Amino acid sequence: MKRWAALLLLAVAWSAHAADAPAPLKLWHAYRGGEETALLQATARFTETTGVKVDLLGLPYDAYAHKLTNAIPHGAGPDVFIFNHERLRNFHAQNLVAATAKDFVRADYFANTVEALEVEGQVYGYPLSLKSLALYVNTDLVPRPPASTRELLALLPSLSNAAEGRFGLVYESGDFYFHAPFLFGFDGPLFDATGRARFDTPGMARSLAFVKRLQDERWMPQEVSGALVKTLFNDGRAAMLISGPWFAGEIAPTVRYRVVALPTVSETGTPMKPFLGVEAAFVSARSEQAAQAHALARFLSVGEASRVRTTVGRQIPADVAAYETQEVKDDTLISSFREAARDATPMPNTLEMARVWEPMKLALRAVLQGGVKPEDAGALADRRYRALHRERPNDANPVPWLGFVGAMALGGTAYVLRRPAGGQSLRQRYPDLARAATYVAPAAAGVLVLVFIPFAVGLSLSLFHHDAGQYTFVGLANFVDILASRGYSISEPLSFYFTLAVTLLWAVVNVVLHVCIGLGLALLLRDPLLKLRGMYRVLLIIPWAVPNYITALMWKGMFHRQFGAINGLLTLLGLEPVSWFTRFSTAFAANVATNTWLGFPFMMVVALGALQSIPQELYEAAEVDGASRWTQFRRITLPLLKPAMLPAVVLGSVWTFNMFNIIYLVSGGEPGGGTDILVSEAFRWAFQRNEQYGFAAAYSVLIFLVLLGWSAFTKRLLRTEESA
């Protein structure tokens, strides 16, 4: 009895304890470095004042949004998360975020930051900081920053000398985020009155012509990457650059600089207006401790926490009061960015905004690479926009489909369990049935749950349309759209047939190269008396041992326009460096080179094994008969290699056909999606173009059908091989 009482007491004590200390709040963010340190300090203050613990989770930026949309609906997500406002509409449509609590005071923050967080009159987040672009000026080179484009154009010639690698201005010119200030400065609207994107405007053409001129006069380098911007500015070889507050941390201590607002466009008198991004603390709609979550979000956005984020994290605070403190007043970087953000256009938090990036990137790069005239670029972007922006197809009636699936399932079961001819029972026909079942069951269960079910779900997804968490049954509409190549002519990238052709070319070229190189090396390595044979073999399988995404990134680095080893080799040979990813032929070649390096060892190993299984006597007999080396190769080696090599070729072709990593990481589909293959295209539809899972699944089903046809064909090949 005593024991029971003690236990009961313990239980009561424990539950009381549990009630005292609520579960910690989960806070997700993608900060690193100073920003992360600041957030840690700020949440520590929160715990000190309220006693509520906070578990922080820093996620890699690239995986962040996807993780949120996956985790929150499943109840596995954070209570509070920090994100930029432009995805808000998407989060809202999927019911991921809660509206702000009653104690939210609009006047605490700059008006445009609160507006950025509004959806249908409700505010959905606590504004933390502003992100926008401004002009960094190397004060040793440019004592007086330009206030207008006229002054800028006057300054640039004396600051630039392309032959010496010196430039007046650098910024990531191929990225629309950085081009937007020019577009708005030249009075180009991005959205019409109804909120739909517009590209074919005079402002667009003029802004593109302007930056094209900067590049053609060689005041600005070609193909600028973030790494190049950093290198040039820190070496004192770039006088001015356009970037955001995050860049301040990248600048070498030796460089003296200041930050000013972007210049005004002289032709229009309009200031160059960058996009304004508002970083906010959002409360998850599924948070079980909503009150505390709101308290934390608000705590982070104002007062002491805001001061810490400003001074330690070097963020541009969104709350008005922060600018009253002396520390912030003295900090010229913070105040200059605040000044520069005054003209900034809040990025609309509409779904439409997410749809402009890809068309704009295409148009921008096409102009800068010289393929398209600035006045035609708007039309180009418009076409891409219309092809990507699929209207929701009409709903279809699922009943016939369910009937069809049911009939298939019944028929399949009947076929498997059919009574064998002659009236034998199952047990008589298969005496080992029980033993076989025990051996196969574990694997079968695993494969069923984690391979076949996802596969079946993937197949059926292709009959649905997905929009912001909503699935609607549309029957074959996705397939009709793809196969009719709606919105694009057959010979353009983005059309299924163009991509299919590229994929087939890709698979054939690769497999041929793999087999030829692999077989060639195997023939060289065949002789067991060859010295160093083991060492050669070890060195030659290295590419196979390197994980293929590392291979891809490695080669991507080697094909870099400015820093790549391949261009280094070319200059060594006295040739011009090549911009690998601006033309289809060179981008495709870069992909092929990477994949060939990756793939030949497999074929080499298979060929080596196959060669070893050929009896030596055959060659000796052939020698006696006076057959030449070539005849021996053609009449003995090749025919006997075939049975072992053919399955490897089939397997290799399937792998290559779906070789996502190389395409996605090396050329990234450049130029303009031309080098994308079917798998990478499917991936883009699923994860980069408004999560059109159904459309992506339809692509996958088509890939699957193509490969199924190919395997049926090769099976016949193999069979004739066996019977021959």
Next chain:
Amino acid sequence: MKKPSWLKMAGIHAGLSVMCMVTLYPVLWVVKMALSPVDGMSLTANPFPDAVTFDHFREVLWSSDAQGRWVFGRQLMASLIVGGATTVVGLGLAVTAAYALSRFRFPGKEGGMQALLITQMFPATLMLVPIYGILQKLGLLDSLTGLVLVYATTSLPFCIWMLKGYFDTLPRELEEAAVMDGASPFQVFIHVVLPLARPALAVTALFSFMTAWNEFVLAATLINDPTRFTLPVALQRYVGEYKVEWGKFAACALVVSAPVMALFFALQKHLVGGLTAGGVKG
């Protein structure tokens, strides 16, 4: 066999050396990036570093998170656990299934083998969405167990095909003899079949391990806690969308690749036999 002429040997050595240089060049380039003190590179074809520093390695190996926990150690452990468990689970499942497929007759066998192959033709990234849902139902999200199960099963079709092909080439007489001697079917499997299949087992184990060690899309989606990330996911943070830290990327890439390379070298003799005698002929 005749001894080849001196000239021909020289030619073979020249050809092989050139190819070795081609395969080594990118690797040397990564080594150079990892050892060079500067992050910004310059246009040069020379694959050897001008100056050597181990800073990048130090930063990668001793990386800790904002709370001061030593993250790299945990990530390495996570990778080893996932790799090891996937190999054990995957091999266990594959070996038994492949043996049954090779030796017994049962309904759905041919169809099952074909179905296994067919699933390999569906793009893996598109299975991500359903897999996420299933693991969530099973309560295995954000756990290494879930990751192991997914890796082990997704590499199963390839492993089963390879092992089945190999088992097909093993003579049945040995097993029949063992049965005559009074061995139980299970004893036959353990003591006769498995030792004979060692080369194929080695290769299959290598593939299972590689699948788990190298994969990063699933790991990045299914795991939330950075201390449970596998190394490829950890590597991903050095090559972000807005910033690439080449030095650290290269250092981390070398650390990630090293174990697989070591395994390859240890098993490379089996590679030729294991692949060709069985699987590929299957």
